[in-house]
Amino acid sequence: MKTVSVGTLESSDCLVTIKPHESLEIEIDTVVHDAFYEHISDLVRKTLKEHGITKAYVIVQDKGALDYAIKARLTTAIKRMRDDNG
């Protein structure tokens, strides 16, 4: 299994990294932690669930991205991981 990173660390974007892992672990590092940590965390969990991801180490490094940007980055990462790993 290969690790994939999607997105960038540039302002208003986010870098989503998914690593193979024996359980589901989520790490969210965001510049808007106080106001939106819970919100982003829910969004990430919901998106992972939609794609049936139960085992992965997911790292979201958020630089102030909007909801749909985070969701798009995460979805792409999931798809790319599945493509790469057949």
Added chain:
Amino acid sequence: MKIREAVLKEDIKAISKFLSTYNLVYEDDIDMTLYMEEAGRIIATVSSAEHIIKCVAVDETYQGQHLLNTLMSKLIKQLNEKGHDHLFVYTQPEHIGIFRSLGFKEIVQTMNLTFMELHGDIEQTLKRLKRKYDLDNRAKGAVVINANPFTKGHLHLIEEASKLHEQIIVFVVSEDRSFFPFEDRFEIIKNSFRHRPDIHVLPSKDYLVSFATFPKYFLKQEQSIKKEHALIDVLTFKQHYMRIFNINARYVGEEPYSPMTDVYNQTMKEYLGSALKIVERKTIDTVPISASTVRKLLKKNGLDTVRKYVPEATYDYLISDKGQRVIRRLKRHESRH
């Protein structure tokens, strides 16, 4: 601004020159370098040697524009492609802020350097390891070995330690830059202690890093570089491994010959104090046993001469197909750690 990868000698030369204005030296072991330029001038660069980030610099007039965020994003993806998904950096303490903003977390800090990681977490990793190997909270003794290959010297060290502790953890260095691959080194040791429930054989994970990839460009004298590397390694062991696994003694073999390992042992003594136990090296026919002696003998004389220096599990491995392949490789190569 476009990101480029340095491939030509001229690129590297220009980058070395750029780095030198910030008192940094382009290191020999770098295997990837990205940079940005404007009007034909380099304005930012990052490099890596395997999974270690090195030689990071941004032109003063461009600082504060987050060029590094762009460069790092690209570098992370390229390193992922190469299978490096847990990254490290050694930086000067005054630059921690920059690396934190890129997502790096501190592992340990000395007066001169901070050791940081990205896309991993030492606390979680070690706690997970502890659960996976079902270790309890009783006080334990520990040994850290590369075992390239596992010898009767290592066996002696571990057996001596186990006389004084109910539980022993043997950390086998996970880093794969030795002749004998990690998986094989690990298997041999596990086999050797399969009847000893008190001896737990664990991988060291990515945190105990060899001197080979340690950056040399921060410090001037070789002696102080070795010392600094040893210090980072020892502090990582003390502040994380000893605490999480409840280790109260670390056992090492005496090092009368290798000055490199000796600097290491001295540093350990300074920082671990009475928790460091030095065990006299085992000798056979007055020859002190070491993995490097065994490798030399394998290279020069073949299997029969090493039999008395290695435990059964190692010998069984050496006569297997896998072992034979490693011996052939050993014979073809110049000496290497």
